[in-house]
Every structure is written in C-alpha cells, then in structure tokens.
Amino acid sequence: MTFRKMAGALCLAALTATAAQADGVKVGMITTLSGGGAGLGIDVRDGFMLAIAQSGRDDIELVVEDDQRKPDIAVQLADKLIQQEKVDIVTGLIWSNIAMAVVPSVTAQGKFYISPNAGPSALAGKGCHKNYFNVSWQNDVLNEAAGNWANNNDVKKVFLLAPNYPAGKDMIAGFKRFYKGEIANEVYTKLGQTDYAAEIAQIKAADADTVYYFLPGGMGISFMKQYAGSGAEKPVMGPAFSFDQGILGAIGDAALGVKNTSHWSKDIDNPVNKAFVADFQAEYGRLPSIYSSQGFDTGLLLVDAMEKADVKDTDAFRTALEETQFASTRGVFKFAPNHHPIQTIYMREVIKEGDVVTNKIIGVASEDHVDAYGVDCKM
Amino acid sequence: MSLILLFEQILNGLQSGVMLFLMSAGLTLIFGVMGLINLAHGSLYMVGAFAAASVAAATGSFTLALIAALAASAIAGVLVEVIVIRRLYARDHLDQVLATFALILIFSEGTRWAFGSFPLYLDVPAALSGPVHLPGGIAYPAYRLAIIGIGFAVAAALFLLIAKTRIGMRIRAGESDREMIGALGVNISVLYTAVFALGAALAGFAGALVGAIQSVQVGMGEPVLILAFVTIVIGGIGSIRGALVGALLVGLTDTLGRVLLPLAFGVFMDPSSATSIGGALSSMSIYILMAGVLLFKPTGLYGSA
Numbered sequence: 001m002t003f004r005k006m007a008g009a010l011c012l013a014a015l016t017a018t019a020a021q022a023d024g025v026k027v028g029m030i031t032t033l034s035g036g037g038a039g040l041g042i043d044v045r046d047g048f049m050l051a052i053a054q055s056g057r058d059d060i061e062l063v064v065e066d067d068q069r070k071p072d073i074a075v076q077l078a079d080k081l082i083q084q085e086k087v088d089i090v091t092g093l094i095w096s097n098i099a100m101a102v103v104p105s106v107t108a109q110g111k112f113y114i115s116p117n118a119g120p121s122a123l124a125g126k127g128c129h130k131n132y133f134n135v136s137w138q139n140d141v142l143n144e145a146a147g148n149w150a151n152n153n154d155v156k157k158v159f160l161l162a163p164n165y166p167a168g169k170d171m172i173a174g175f176k177r178f179y180k181g182e183i184a185n186e187v188y189t190k191l192g193q194t195d196y197a198a199e200i201a202q203i204k205a206a207d208a209d210t211v212y213y214f215l216p217g218g219m220g221i222s223f224m225k226q227y228a229g230s231g232a233e234k235p236v237m238g239p240a241f242s243f244d245q246g247i248l249g250a251i252g253d254a255a256l257g258v259k260n261t262s263h264w265s266k267d268i269d270n271p272v273n274k275a276f277v278a279d280f281q282a283e284y285g286r287l288p289s290i291y292s293s294q295g296f297d298t299g300l301l302l303v304d305a306m307e308k309a310d311v312k313d314t315d316a317f318r319t320a321l322e323e324t325q326f327a328s329t330r331g332v333f334k335f336a337p338n339h340h341p342i343q344t345i346y347m348r349e350v351i352k353e354g355d356v357v358t359n360k361i362i363g364v365a366s367e368d369h370v371d372a373y374g375v376d377c378k379m
Numbered sequence: 380m381s382l383i384l385l386f387e388q389i390l391n392g393l394q395s396g397v398m399l400f401l402m403s404a405g406l407t408l409i410f411g412v413m414g415l416i417n418l419a420h421g422s423l424y425m426v427g428a429f430a431a432a433s434v435a436a437a438t439g440s441f442t443l444a445l446i447a448a449l450a451a452s453a454i455a456g457v458l459v460e461v462i463v464i465r466r467l468y469a470r471d472h473l474d475q476v477l478a479t480f481a482l483i484l485i486f487s488e489g490t491r492w493a494f495g496s497f498p499l500y501l502d503v504p505a506a507l508s509g510p511v512h513l514p515g516g517i518a519y520p521a522y523r524l525a526i527i528g529i530g531f532a533v534a535a536a537l538f539l540l541i542a543k544t545r546i547g548m549r550i551r552a553g554e555s556d557r558e559m560i561g562a563l564g565v566n567i568s569v570l571y572t573a574v575f576a577l578g579a580a581l582a583g584f585a586g587a588l589v590g591a592i593q594s595v596q597v598g599m600g601e602p603v604l605i606l607a608f609v610t611i612v613i614g615g616i617g618s619i620r621g622a623l624v625g626a627l628l629v630g631l632t633d634t635l636g637r638v639l640l641p642l643a644f645g646v647f648m649d650p651s652s653a654t655s656i657g658g659a660l661s662s663m664s665i666y667i668l669m670a671g672v673l674l675f676k677p678t679g680l681y682g683s684a
Contacts, residue, residue: 194594221498229509229520
C-alpha cells in the first residue's frame with residue numbers, strides 16, 4: 001500500500017521532471033519524508049503534486065528532497081537546489097525551526113520561498129521579506145481565533161497545557177492575546193512527553209470549565225487517549241494540529257466531541273474544496289488533512305501566478321503573487337501586506353462519519369483574520 | 380494540594396515505574412550478563428506495540444494482541460541476536476553502540492515501510508476502559524491499575540526465575556564468569572540468545588501495554604530508552620532488583636516532580652514563571668536523582684563493583 005503510493009509519487013515526479021521546458025518553472029521542495037513527523041511532509045507533497053497534475057501544465061519541474069526534520073540537512077539541501085539544480089522557487093518546509101534556518105538564505109539569494117506550512121512569527125513581522133510568501137498561517141492565528149471563540153461561547157475559566165518550547169509558548173500566548181476569561185492553571189510539559197497522568201490528575205482537581213491544549217503529533221494522541229479513560233469530564237479545545245486527519249485515526253473515539261480551530265476543513269462548502277477532497281481520496285486512498293490542503297493551495301497559487309507572469313521576471317511574478325485572488329480550497333485566497341493569508345478560521349468538532357473519525361465545522365471562530373505581527377513588517 | 384491528588388499522583392508514579400521496569404529489566408539483563416549495550420532495545424518495544432496494534436485491528440482481541448506482541452518481539456530479538464549481536468560480544472562498547480544504533484535506523488525505516496508514516500490505533504480493552512472508584516473518592520483509570528498489577532506480577536515472576544530456577548542459576552553464573560560456565564558444559568550461545576529473547580519480549584510486552592494509552596508510531600521507543608538507561612544506572616547494572624527499585628524511583632520522582640515543583644515555586648513567585656521554571660526543573664529531576672545516587676553509590680544502588 002505505502003510502497004505503491006511511494007512508487008506512484010516517484011513516477012509522477014519523474015514525469016514532471018522529463019517534461020520540463022526551458023521557460024517553465026523549476027520548484028525545489030524540501031520537506032520531511034522520514035523520521036518523526038513524516039506524515040506532515042508526505043501530505044504537503046501529495047497535495048502539491050495533485051494540484052500540479054490537475055493543472056495540466058507540463059512546464060513545472062519539481063525536485064523533492066527529504067530534510068529528515070533536521071535543520072542542518074535542510075540548509076544543505078536548499079544550497080544544492082539553488083546552486084546546482086537552479087530552482088526558481090523553494091517550498092515544502094514543515095517545521096518553524098527549520099524554516100528559520102532556511103528561508104532567510106533562500107530569499108537573500110533572490111529566490112522565492114512559498115511556505116505550505118510553517119509560519120514563525122519572526123518571518124511574519126520584523127523578519128518579513130518581499131520574496132517570502134505563506135499560504136498556510138502564522139503560528140498564532142488558530143489560537144487567537146480559539147480565544148475569540150471562547151469569549152463568545154461561555155468559556156469562563158480554562159486550564160492551559162502545552163510543551164515547554166518556543167512554539168508551545170507561542171500558541172498559548174496567541175490564545176491569551178484574545179481570551180478575556182480567567183485562567184485556572186497553565187502547565188508546560190516536557191517536549192515529547194508521552195505520559196500525561198500527572199497533568200490529567202491536575203486537570204481533574206482544577207477549578208476550570210474547559211481544557212485548552214496544544215500538543216502536536218504523538219503527544220496529542222497520548223494525551224487524548226489517556227484523558228478519555230481518566231474519568232475527567234471537562235470539555236477539550238485546541239488548534240487543529242492536534243486533531244488533524246492523520247492523527248484522529250490513532251486517537252479513535254476518544255477524540256469525539258473535541259472542539260478545534262482550523263482555517264480548512266473537508267466540509268468547507270465550495271466547488272474547489274469538494275473536488276479536492278474527492279480527488280485526493282481517489283488518488284491516494286485516504287482523507288486529506290490540513291497539510292494536504294495547504295500543499296494543494298500552494299500548487300494552485302503557483303499555477304495562478306504562472307498564468308499572469310514569467311518567473312524569470314522576478315518583480316512581475318512577485319506582483320502576480322501579491323495580487324492573487326485564486327479560488328482555493330478555503331474560498332477566495334488573499335494575502336495581507338506581510339504576505340500571510342487573510343482568512344476565516346472555523347471552529348470544528350470531532351465527529352464520527354460511519355466508521356471514520358473526522359471533523360465537522362460548527363461555526364466561525366474569527367472572520368477575515370489577520371495575524372498580529374504584520375504591523376512590524378516593513379518591506 | 381489535596382491528599383486525593385497526591386495519592387493519585389503516587390499511583391501514577393507507580394504505574395510509570397512498573398512500565399519502566401519492564402523496559403529496563405531486559406536492558407540490565409543483557410548489559411549485565413553479556414556486557415552488551417543495546418541501543419536498539421527501544422526498537423523492540425516499538426515492534427511489540429506495532430504487532431499488538433495490527434493484531435488488535437485484525438482480530439479485535441486485546442489478549443491476542445498481547446500474545447502477538449510477546450511473540451513478535453521475542454522473534455525479532457532472536458533474529459537480531461543471531462544475525463548481528465552475536466558478533467559484538469567480544470568487541471568494545473563503541474562498536475556495540477554503533478551497530479545497535481544502526482539497528483534503530485533499520486527498525487524505524489522498516490516499520491515505516493511496512494506500516495506507513497501515520498500512527499496506528501490501539502485501544503484499551505473495553506472491560507478496562509473506564510475509571511475505578513477507589514475508597515476516598517478517587518476515580519482512577521482501571522487500565523492503569525491493571526498495568527500496576529501486571530508489572531508487579533512480572534517482576535515477581537522474573538525474580539523467581541533468576542533466583543530459584545536452573546536457568547536463572549546459569550544466567551547468574553554467566554554474569555560472573557562466562558568462560559567457566561562454558562567449560563562446565565552449558566551452551567553459552569543458546570543461553571545468550573534465550574536471555575536476549577527474554578529481554579526483547581519484556582520490552583515488546585511493555586510497548587503493547589503502553590501503546591494502548593499512548594501513540595503507536597515510529598520512534599516511540601527512543602524517549603523510553605533514555606529513561607530505561609537512567610533507571611539501570613540508578614539501580615546498578617545487571618541487577619533485576621536494582622532495575623525494579625530504580626524504575627519505581629524514576630517513575631515517582633518524575634511524576635511527583637511535575638506536579639509538586641511548579642506548586643513549590645508558586646509559593647514565592649508569580650504563577651506564570653513558577654510553572655515555567657518548575658516545569659523546566661521537573662524535566663531535569665530524574666537526572667538530578669541519578670547524579671545524587673551516583674555521588675554516594677558510584678555503581679548504583681544494587682550494583683556490584
């Protein structure tokens with residue numbers, strides 16, 4: 001199954017490679033395809049390749065590289081892609097720490113970087129660059145929207161939980177930036193912790209009405225499974241990263257009823273999204289995740305800009321990107337002046353559709369949301 | 380902090396301790412008897428969890444899943460011992476570290492190739508899925524209580540095996556003088572394979588038990604491996620009793636530290652920095668414990684010099 005998918009992906013990459021023409025666009029994708037968190041990179045890559053394949057353009061050449069979630073390897077790959085492969089555009093990075101290591105050098109060399117995932121605050125604010133574009137989000141926005149939603153939905157006192165590292169603290173800070181209610185307790189755990197018995201006992205003892213947490217990947221799976229069996233009954237909220245389609249299968253029924261904020265959901269009602277969900281499932285045999293939607297939108301953005309300008313004319317291509325209003329899986333897509341999306345963030349609830357545990361939109365958490373860092377961006 | 384919360388945290392500490400014991404028992408046996416540092420012990424834990432998750436998905440039975448985990452990890456252990464480890468006994472520790480590190484990479488990528496990059500699903504058995512109401516108004520997860528019971532039962536069985544049986548006698552003899560026991564007509568290579576398979580099966584068993592409440596995914600064995608090494612260093616290398624005491628100490632220190640340290644700092648500073656500093660210090664607490672033990676007992680609590 002997996003092998004077949006890999007083989008299919010390689011063939012597609014080879015096909016696009018041989019079809020390259022002199023005046024096309026060469027894209028270097030550095031993403032995480034092995035080691036911890038490979039599921040995210042695979043989803044971004046598959047979504048991106050689906051958009052390129054559907055565009056029917058045969059002048060996009062794609063080189064895919066695996067950073068193994070290691071910043072030093074990603075930096076070497078970026079140099080290789082730019083100097084040897086002579087790519088015009090780099091994309092694909094998943095992790096904020098790797099983006100911080102790679103993006104400044106890519107943009108400094110006059111190439112475009114289009115982010116399909118990581119959105120560290122530094123690149124949205126003071127460290128923004130005219131050749132850096134982000135199709136996904138700034139790290140804080142899903143949490144800001146969740147804080148906003150909590151204000152409007154009778155959440156009076158929360159228990160906050162996140163791993164003790166920069167992204168964990170940013171996410172909680174993002175929530176607190178908008179949330180006006182009380183905070184019962186704020187607990188930071190070890191990064192990569194797998195046993196949450198101690199934290200769950202504290203949650204049970206705390207005087208809070210809701211638990212808000214950011215625990216990405218396996219940490220979130222462990223927490224949610226243990227929480228469900230613990231007898232604790234406080235409702236749980238978080239950003240979509242902990243309740244993505246790739247993770248829900250492993251949590252199972254324990255996740256049912258959890259509320260999470262997301263800029264994308266498979267039930268957003270527009271024709272692009274409906275077709276994307278159906279096509280992705282037909283092509284790869286699994287439901288798309290937010291990461292695959294971001295990869296797909298990155299592909300759509302690229303194709304849209306290529307129709308308006310030649311990538312060799314850097315200024316014209318940049319303007320085409322800045323002024324884009326392409327139809328994305330999230331509706332009409334627009335950039336704010338700092339090249340991060342202006343987008344609606346939804347509140348979703350985890351439900352069961354037949355045998356599949358998945359998300360359903362239950363409301364809007366924040367409309368046309370813009371991140372808090374753009375005011376510091378001077379291009 | 381209420382007494383109920385404290386009591387619950389002690390149970391949590393015991394539970395994480397007995398799980399750690401299952402991991403470190405195999406590690407300390409292999410290190411003690413054969414003098415081999417096996418970094419791939421965490422991979423055997425992962426093999427157990429993946430075997431359990433796939434058998435549970437196919438049959439729906441948790442008992443069968445546990446049996447599959449034991450079998451798969453023991454078989455993996457035998458294969459690894461016969462194909463790779465056997466060549467390393469006479470080599471120095473650096474060669475062993477390099478070779479077993481390579482095994483980690485092979486196991487990780489092999490598992491990814493076979494099962495894909497996304498985490499697998501393994502649920503606790505329905506009978507144990509809810510909380511149990513203990514005297515004093517404590518609602519504690521039944522599954523964790525069962526783990527504590529199973530862990531102590533395995534510890535007792537292992538202790539009897541080593542202390543009272545003929546196989547145990549040979550294992551202990553092999554630990555003190557491997558040439559002598561060979562000369563006495565014991566097939567030392569079969570004995571080593573058996574000890575390795577036993578250690579592997581214990582790790583796989585722990586992986587399957589823990590997989591039901593944590594995530595079954597590639598790389599899940601590595602964080603546990605570090606804790607298991609800390610445990611056997613505290614307990615004294617080669618000692619089963621040391622592994623048990625060390626595991627319980629590490630489990631209790633880690634769990635109680637995570638709750639008590641932020642509270643303690645909260646007494647004299649504002650809550651936000653107290654959780655931050657207390658949290659950071661609690662993640663160091665087991666290493667501080669290890670340093671403290673080594674200061675007074677350089678070979679660990681039950682180690683022989």
